[in-house]
Amino acid sequence: MEAGRYRKMKKGIEALGLQVLDHVSCVGNGVRMVLSAFVYLPYCIKARKEVLRQLILCGQKSFGVTSTVALFTGMILALQSGLLLKAYGQEMRVGFIVAQTMFREMGPFMTALILAASVGSSMAALIGTMKVSQEISALEVMSIDPVKFLVTPRLMAMMIMCPVLTCYTDLLGILGGGFVAYTQLDVSWSNYFENVRFMLNEKELYVGTFKAWVFAVIIVGISCYQGFVTQNGAVGVGLATKRSVVTNFLVVLVVGYIITRLFYQ
Amino acid sequence: MITFSHVTKSFRNQRVLDDLSFHVEKGETFMIVGPSGTGKSVTLSHIIGLIQPDSGEITVNGMTLNNLKKEELRALRQKVGMLFQGGALLNWMNIFDNVALPLRESTNMPEKEIREKVRSVLDILGLEAAAGKMPSEISGGMMKRAGLARALITEPAIMLYDEPTSGLDPVMSRRIDSLIGEMKLKFAMTSVVVTHDLVSALNVGDKIALLSGGRVLECAPPGEFLESRNPVVRSFIDSQFSIKKEFAKAISER
Numbered sequence A: 001m002e003a004g005r006y007r008k009m010k011k012g013i014e015a016l017g018l019q020v021l022d023h024v025s026c027v028g029n030g031v032r033m034v035l036s037a038f039v040y041l042p043y044c045i046k047a048r049k050e051v052l053r054q055l056i057l058c059g060q061k062s063f064g065v066t067s068t069v070a071l072f073t074g075m076i077l078a079l080q081s082g083l084l085l086k087a088y089g090q091e092m093r094v095g096f097i098v099a100q101t102m103f104r105e106m107g108p109f110m111t112a113l114i115l116a117a118s119v120g121s122s123m124a125a126l127i128g129t130m131k132v133s134q135e136i137s138a139l140e141v142m143s144i145d146p147v148k149f150l151v152t153p154r155l156m157a158m159m160i161m162c163p164v165l166t167c168y169t170d171l172l173g174i175l176g177g178g179f180v181a182y183t184q185l186d187v188s189w190s191n192y193f194e195n196v197r198f199m200l201n202e203k204e205l206y207v208g209t210f211k212a213w214v215f216a217v218i219i220v221g222i223s224c225y226q227g228f229v230t231q232n233g234a235v236g237v238g239l240a241t242k243r244s245v246v247t248n249f250l251v252v253l254v255v256g257y258i259i260t261r262l263f264y265q
Numbered sequence B: 001m002i003t004f005s006h007v008t009k010s011f012r013n014q015r016v017l018d019d020l021s022f023h024v025e026k027g028e029t030f031m032i033v034g035p036s037g038t039g040k041s042v043t044l045s046h047i048i049g050l051i052q053p054d055s056g057e058i059t060v061n062g063m064t065l066n067n068l069k070k071e072e073l074r075a076l077r078q079k080v081g082m083l084f085q086g087g088a089l090l091n092w093m094n095i096f097d098n099v100a101l102p103l104r105e106s107t108n109m110p111e112k113e114i115r116e117k118v119r120s121v122l123d124i125l126g127l128e129a130a131a132g133k134m135p136s137e138i139s140g141g142m143m144k145r146a147g148l149a150r151a152l153i154t155e156p157a158i159m160l161y162d163e164p165t166s167g168l169d170p171v172m173s174r175r176i177d178s179l180i181g182e183m184k185l186k187f188a189m190t191s192v193v194v195t196h197d198l199v200s201a202l203n204v205g206d207k208i209a210l211l212s213g214g215r216v217l218e219c220a221p222p223g224e225f226l227e228s229r230n231p232v233v234r235s236f237i238d239s240q241f242s243i244k245k246e247f248a249k250a251i252s253e254r
């Protein structure tokens, strides 16, 4: 009885240990993939057409959703904080809060989530499909490095597009917030934007852009990696897509917190 | 040119290649036949270094494939071309760009020369009209031929074919057969062909090997292969020809 329980426990711990090792080696391989994609970045000059195609795809796939989400995020922020501020008679400060939250947190975060769900998932699906239909092997046989050929142009495109879209999200969110401030809180546009401008400084801009940049690398890394480790045909592709989205969400959330923590003590 | 000696390979608990040994001479067309799932594709993947054996030794063109370095692998792959079972074309490029891909990515050949070369290969394979089409817009047979064009464009010394005729109509199958024969005559190419199609094997093969249970059960020139007394070989041959026999019988009884 005791021995049985002991054995069970041992087995459980072993399984857990193996799983942890598995995850660790996963992360290691993923990081190695991203690093070699960075090493190949000069290849983008030769593959500029492909980079351009990825840029367009990236924008197309996420523009509509980004716009909607950005606008409403700003509106919700303004409404929530505005009502609270109004209780203290401070509603004219709403622009300050909306701008700060958008630039530091919500802009990069929302953009990254949308990119992960729309662009990242399709990267995982595409590379996963290529893996199970032997196209990745075919590239290897032709001595074309799949990481250089597939990941590097996507990384480049995402590192350009993510900061750009983040800026767009920030601006649209602030506009949405202004609209709510004007219509519901009786704060004038000029007052609102004065507060926004008061808040904006270099640090906010570069921390936001830096975040967007890190998120871009995370999304491409995780999505492509999940694509490359796909197994078991079409079912595997579905699984890889799901995993890429879930992992992206978690990592973006945690890393977002860490970056804010590092820059704003 | 290609030698397998005592190669074993397992995936998880499943032993796919079990003490596999065979030898392919330079310029020979070596056919591998056998039931589905016996490791024919896995064998081909070993030859080009996509899979490493668990034990045993493989030499290709004088190179031992165990623990190859990156540059050595590259050198090997420049000499070896492979046609994949499904064609393995990239679906966001048209046929022309797919075929041009190996030249554009791994050589410094000028674009004009690349275009000429791609055109001539597409011509040989009867794909001129499909050059501008996407892979999703062409038939399975054309996909195979496009995959073949992509493999041949770098003029490899060794060609590996994974089921070049499966899913094709008999006329097209015979055309692919004669193409494999032509490659051999024109470029003294060594070919390893995996196939289900015994007719094709008998047509173009210099030697036919029957793979079953992860090892070679019979390896002989076509004439001898047909005469083999090995029961597994017999049943494989009979399964391919019995339909014709039964059909002939049915006709004669009418």
Ligand SMILES: Nc1ncnc2c1ncn2[C@@H]1O[C@H](COP(=O)(O)OP(=O)(O)OP(=O)(O)O)[C@@H](O)[C@H]1O
Binding pocket: B011, B016, B035, B036, B037, B038, B039, B040, B041, B042, B043
């Ligand atoms: N990468 C892999 N991981 C795990 N198992 C594999 C892998 N590749 C092949 N196998 C297994 O090895 C066995 C042989 O596969 P292989 O593709 O070589 O068969 P085959 O002889 O080419 O069959 P077919 O005629 O259907 O193409 C199969 O049972 C397959 O499940």
Ligand SMILES: [Mg+2]
Binding pocket: B040, B041, B042, B085, B162
């Ligand atoms: Mg096969």
